Each structure stands twice: as structure tokens, then as C-alpha cells.
Amino acid sequence: MADQVAEVAAMFDRLAGTYDQTGVPYYAVIAGGLVDRLRVQPGERVLDIGAGRGAATLPLAEAVGDGGRVDAIDLAPGMVEHLARDTADLPQVHVELGDATDPHPPGAPYDAVSASLVVFFLPDPVAALARWRALLRDGGRLGLATFQPWSGAWQELDALTQEFTVQQSTIARQPGAFDTDAGVEGLLTDAGYGEARTELATYRVPFADVEEWVRWSRAGTVMGGIWNRTDPADHPEILRRATGILEGTRDADGRLGLEVGARYTFGVR
Numbered sequence: 001m002a003d004q005v006a007e008v009a010a011m012f013d014r015l016a017g018t019y020d021q022t023g024v025p026y027y028a029v030i031a032g033g034l035v036d037r038l039r040v041q042p043g044e045r046v047l048d049i050g051a052g053r054g055a056a057t058l059p060l061a062e063a064v065g066d067g068g069r070v071d072a073i074d075l076a077p078g079m080v081e082h083l084a085r086d087t088a089d090l091p092q093v094h095v096e097l098g099d100a101t102d103p104h105p106p107g108a109p110y111d112a113v114s115a116s117l118v119v120f121f122l123p124d125p126v127a128a129l130a131r132w133r134a135l136l137r138d139g140g141r142l143g144l145a146t147f148q149p150w151s152g153a154w155q156e157l158d159a160l161t162q163e164f165t166v167q168q169s170t171i172a173r174q175p176g177a178f179d180t181d182a183g184v185e186g187l188l189t190d191a192g193y194g195e196a197r198t199e200l201a202t203y204r205v206p207f208a209d210v211e212e213w214v215r216w217s218r219a220g221t222v223m224g225g226i227w228n229r230t231d232p233a234d235h236p237e238i239l240r241r242a243t244g245i246l247e248g249t250r251d252a253d254g255r256l257g258l259e260v261g262a263r264y265t266f267g268v269r
Helices: 002-015 027-038 058-065 077-086 125-133 151-162 181-190 210-218 222-228 232-247
Strands: 046-048 068-073 092-096 110-116 136-147 194-207 256-268
Touching: 002 077, 027 058, 027 110, 027 136, 027 194, 027 256, 046 058, 058 068, 058 092, 068 077, 077 092, 110 181, 125 136, 125 181, 136 181, 151 222, 151 232, 151 256, 181 194, 181 256, 194 210, 210 222, 222 232, 232 256
Parallel strands: 046 068, 046 110, 068 092, 110 136
Antiparallel strands: 136 256, 194 256
């Protein structure tokens, strides 16, 4: 377990400088949907776990206002450094290094805990979720963002990645738990939460051209494996075939785009 946590920390630390900085609306859109659905109120205290570069932290800070508090934690020192700098003018935001598997933030108990695209990296999601539950006040809410199963062009690109992969990720996954809404809700139920429920949303991730998709996919996205787990000698062929897939996604305005399905899962202490 410790090795997996260290691997995740190192991976995101390496990506911190470019992570979510390409200008393509992706992490912020998914995290914004989570924050909206958590219905955070002015004056509330919220914990943002796996905060990254602030995709959820920033809208949470706006939602709680000057009278609230957002504690943002991340395992990667580089992410913490960038986020602390970017939120230095927001007195309600407190950024700290913290391990999502067993966080010890300073502001508990919280009215809400938010974790956008985090929980599937954890070696034991149920144990971590139970620890997060202990940080909530009675009646406090948990909100998670995960992915729906890939479909369409995204599924084709994922299959292309798998075809050329030479280096498998050693980061474990909870077998089957993230394949269905019921699977994720079951993690919350097993961790002691009540009222587990799911909301779904689909977002279009637009690209001006293939070159922008390449920059975005290399900059710390879930699609990064198409480059970092494949042989560089194969990249010209991967790019050729990926271009063909992407050309089939043009909308009425001629823009390329990928449809990403977000799953929002909620529970109550």
C-alpha cells in the first residue's frame, strides 16, 4: 500500500507544473459539476481531498465565501506549492500536504468533503472513505467524482493505448467497483455512509486541432498513457491512428471533441 501511495505522489509531483494548465476545459468542468451538486452554502467548512491545481478548491472557496473555510490537501508537494501560491489571496482557503488514504486536516469536523477524480487511485477505497466520514459532522455530506465507462471515440483511443502499451501501470484498481453506479455507491455504504446516490453528466472536451489534443493528453490527463506507457518509436503510428479517430468527432462547427462521462456519487454521515 505504501508503495502505491508513493507512486501516485511521485507521478502527480512530476506533472504539477503543467497539470490542468493547457486551457482545455476538463478537470475544472468535472469538479465544478461536483461542487454544484454538493450545494455548498456560505459559511460552511469543506475539505477538498486530492485538490491538485484547484479544480474544485476554487469554486468551493467561492461557494463558502469569506465566512467559510476550505481545507485543500494533496499528496504531491508540487501541487501543494502551486495551489498555495494560486490561492494566496483567498483567506478562506488553507492548503496543506496530506495523504488521502488517512488525512488529518486541521479544520474538522466539516460540513462537506469533496474528492474529484481521486478515489480510484486509493489502494483501499473503503478504508479511506471511512476515515473521511470521521472528519464530517453528523449530517455532513460526501461528494465524489469518478468516470463513467469510456464510450465512443474515447473508448477507441483507450483501445489504441492498450494495443501499444509496453509498460503497465502498477497502480491498483478496486476490481469492478468503478464500472457501475451501484459499485461506487457500494463503497460508500461499506464505509458507513447513508443515503448513497448517483448523478450522471456528460461533457464535451473541445480541441482546436489535433496538436491541442496532444498537448492536453500529455499534460497529466487520464489519457496520458497513450504516450507515457508506449514505446516512443510507436508514437508516429499512434498519432496517425489517433488523428483518424479524432477526425470522426468533429461537430457542426468543425471542432474536434471527446465526450467524457462523469459520475457523481454522494453520501451522508
